[in-house]
Amino acid sequence: MSGETNRVPSERADVCVIGAGPAGALAAHRLANRGHDVVVLEAGERFDFEDRERRMERAIRPGHDPLSVWEMGGPRDAYSSAGERFYPLNRARVKGVGGTTLHWQGMVMRLHESDFESWPIDYDDLRPYYAEAERALGVAGADDNPFAPPREEPYPLPGFEPSHSDSIFAAACEQLGVTTHSVPNARNSESYDGRGPCVGYGTCKPVCPSGAKYSADHHVVKAEEEGARVIDRVPVQRLAHDDAGERVTAAVYAAPDGTTHRQEAREFVLAAGGVEIPRLLLLSKSEEFPDGLANASGAVGRYFMDHLFAGAGGTLDRRTRQNHVGFITSESHQFYDDPARATEGTAGGIPAWDDAPADPAAVKLEFLNYAGPSPVEMALSGDEWGDDLLDTLREGYGNSIAMGGLVEQRPRKENRVELDPSTTDDHGNPVPKVHWRVDDRTAASIRRANEIQRAVLDELGADVSWTVGPEATGPAFHHMGTTRMGTDPAESVVNAQLRAHDLRNLAVASSSAFVTGGAMNPTLTIAALALKASEHVDERL
Template sequence: MTDRGPRADVCVIGAGPAGALVAHRAAKAGYSVVVLDAGPRFDFEGRSEREERAIRPGSSKPPWNMGEEGGHGKRDAYTSSGPKEYPLNTARVKGVGGSTLHWQGMVMRLHERDFRLHSETGMGVDWPLSYADLRPYYARAERAFGVAGASDNPFAPPRTTPFPLPAFPPSHSDAMFAEACESLEITTHSVPNARNSESYRGRSECLGYGTCKPVCPSGAKYDATATIDGAEKAGAVVIDRAPVQHLEHDDAGDRVVAAVYATPDGKTHRQEASEFVLAAGGVEIPRLLLLSKSPQYPDGLANSSGLVGRYFTDHFFAGVGGVVDERTRQHHVGFNTTESHQFYDQPADGSRTAIKLEFWNYAGPTPADIALSGSSLGDDLLDNIREEYGNHLAVGALVEQVPQYENRVTLDDSKTDDHGNPVPEIVWSLDDRTRRTIERANRIQHRIMDELDANVRWVIGPEKTGPAFHHMGTTRMGTDPKSSVVGPDMRTHDLDNLTVAGSSVFPTTGAMNPTLTIAALSLSAADELLDRLA
């Protein structure tokens, strides 16, 4: 084992949005920063090829090289052993940029009530932070991402700053939904998006490829490589293909002294630093802490509470889709431009959780999907495409799950990765309260589709539901070291110089896409870290 380079002021583990923002902030402040990421760099010039791979019918190679078919099966191996199957590799990326390389790009602030959920509904716990504490960091995160939005959401929390970019206009199908929702007294509004409605900070405006998830070829959709580029220009050193194997702490067990990581040549290296930041996501962060057990921490590093890996939480999905007797221009826009938060705030009796309705611009098959779905050719194929393309609609929803102690990320000692380490094991389940919320979401969705005289083709309800792939809660934040892993400054209770940046610190989840809150918390954590370094 060797020391790869000089001791750094800050070592960041993970080059997704959380790690990128912390690294950029620290490097701009003049501190030496080393970023370690388990995956490779992906050349920007290769995105068109990845887009083609993603949309090519019958393609079996994932565009961002995750899992067995991407040639990294052992590296990305995991176990799902809970009551609800969890397909982990479906929506994560190991590499510089992280999962923002293929995310949808919707960025909402949590509601004020989300921060005091227990006080107001009796469910879950309260956050040790308030919305007011995070509001300035939300604004900074929106500027960092280049968020396009409008102040037309009557249910949104209060703002003191405008969005950096104007909102995207409503789509053709949005107008259809708006008319139906107005008849049902359901309020609709625009969606804040981390994609450029006009050019921003050297990045192109949206060119309408419609393949936002999983590949944006133009770079109009924000991904963390833009922030990593800024960090490197400010002096940060980024080392890719450097999976951290474990963390070492000092004799007293008070401070982390080094991150031990592997390189493709088969060697291991130690990176020493004054401050360490874990920013590798809600699955790999608890896994690394559990892999870093020692005599002082026999149950895993920073785990005196026994809660590392506990309360693994995701948003469940609910949806209804079908066809109507008019053109909807499906797939004309590759992301959501209209939503409704009308059903978001939870009832005070705690009987069910929050719902965020999404009106899709990309429901139904593409012409290529239709062409490959049957044996018709020539004029018959054209007739089939005319019949099946351009008349689909769908209403989706994210549903809040109250964190459950038994849902967790742990280690599967019977299965190892490409370095011989136990793989993550995920235990996930659907509780009765969340089941009732999914059923409620379906009822609302059916009302909207009925108002549109739609022929319903599919329903995703409690029996078919799956995750939104928002990994939250596995190193929860709180003020009591016995019931949380990190404090309000995102620093672990057990080690003075170990910060966790990301959604794993969420005590509860709301029903909003988490990335803007991840960014706001990461910027707040970076300020706390810089105060300690000063």
């Protein structure tokens, strides 16, 4: 572990950023670059880059708790899950400098214009920030997606070329009238911003040992180079406010030596993700804010959303060349804005959705490059060796094919993060309790994704061996909606400038501000919102 060991507060700070993931790192970098004194408080540790291969080995080799790859779990990270679906929260996040981008997949799409219908900002408001975010993260992409929203300039890096299996899918999709296209990746296709190109370890999620995949520790270092101070292993316990209840005055944090400190600042930026942000606000209740800080609306923690996974796969009677890389190079966004639509190709098509009563919400389809098990993982968990093992590996590897996809979950008030007073963390604070269920419309969206996936796999002649539908689905680990943005302080937590309605110096840079989640991976929008929030913080300073 490297970095600063002095964990006493800075005497004078313009901005205190809570959380050193992508939102916090970009905000800290931007505000430090503008000449402000910035302190970043991070609950997790600062990981040594040199340890990444060892973390990769922990991920590949059985015999370790998967959470240990990024040191998650234990009393610090205790949580409860309620509701119809268990929510595996600690698999869904990383605490540390770099945050969840340390283990993310690195898929970075813009939301569509239609996604902003119930937001107080529209696509055009966010468009310049999207472009900035793409430059910051180093997005590799190609301008071949007919369904993508308008963009003003090419991607910073050339896109990754399609895989061999993409070409297998493309032929079948053409026959069904399904359009495939490239995928924007926060992953270097060539050297960019001091990081080298992808070298193909094939373990992107949960560890990129080369650093070609963007992770936010990169911008933490850049923020420090601009003068920001980053303190790790200091979970913030609560926020304090002034007597008038108008301004946050300090972030109270715990240090590893058992001491507690107060970091004062003129502005505060919450960037701790869609679960810890509402939790911190709820923990910060006071006489003036009896239901939690910035929670006059009662919406803090409410409207929790995730994306749901839908998928299907099997085998072909030909080699599919999977598991060379750990990322995706083709998708179809054809069913995003109009998931019920029919298609017509050269040899049939996808029928229109007619499974009333529920209409599907947005669907994003993925063509996987890592279908089926990887040989090394099979070898390490098998019960054979020698020639028998090799025969099994040869039989098990080579012909797998699979599609995945994300579907949208619309905001519902009863899906929520609240405090669980019956369970406390290592500092005696109630843990977050996640209430989450899959509603009928989301289930319909998953069935629609399955229907299209099945049609494509049938067209390929695949022997379909698995389907993840509404019963087996799971969350994509995108925590959204818990401090929603809006114009009405009675209905929302932050305004269109990402500032809390109730407090004049409290900004939120997170997917927690999303009003709806669409079906696109959220991090590019998180980055864009963080840059926008930073602009407004800068204006106020």
